[in-house]
Amino acid sequence: MSIFAAIGGAPAVQAAVDDFYVRVLADPTLAPLFEGVELTRLKTHQRAFIAAAIGGPQLYAGRDMAAAHAGLRISDVQFDAVVGHLVDTLAGLGVPDETIARIGDTLAPLRGDIVTAASGAV
Template identity: 70%
Template sequence: MSIYDRIGGTESVRAAVDGFYARVLADPELAPFFVGVELDRLKAHQRAFIAAALGGPQIYAGRDMTAAHAGLNVTDGAFDAVVAHLASTLAELGVSGEDIAEIAATLAPLRPQIVSVRELAG
């Protein structure tokens, strides 16, 4: 059984994306990345991307991650915050810690495609 099926399929992905964006948009460090973004369109892309990444039947036809995040100056800290918001959203929806860890492992390889600003170690 895929992660997609284990977490509840389409309705769970929809709830996760809605809850995730509520958290991200309330985060003062992340909200500026979404100024002027058509959120309904972005959420639709995100639902398709997550569903496909988790083994669902949807096909993601959006841009690749490098192109989609080009020019946004995403930092490692912003990437980590996004992953943390996703994990919190999934936990709130009752997704098991094991499935959350598996989802995070699926997203981790995307870091080099999304992060374009390397932060200096302090």
């Protein structure tokens, strides 16, 4: 069974993305990255990306991760904060730890495409 199916499909992905952005936007180290960003559009892209990444039927047609995050100067600290909020979101929605770990394994290789700021920068 795919991770997508295991967590409850599209409704679960939508709930996760909505909760995730509440957490991210409340985080003072991350909120500045989203100033002026059209959140409805971003959430649509994020749902498609996550669904595709975890085995859902959706096709992700957005930019690759390096292009989407170019120029944002995201640090390792910020990347780790995002991962922490994702883990907390999924745990809060009742996703089993094993499934959260599988999602993390799927997304962890993206660090090199997303982190572009010098170590220690925020």
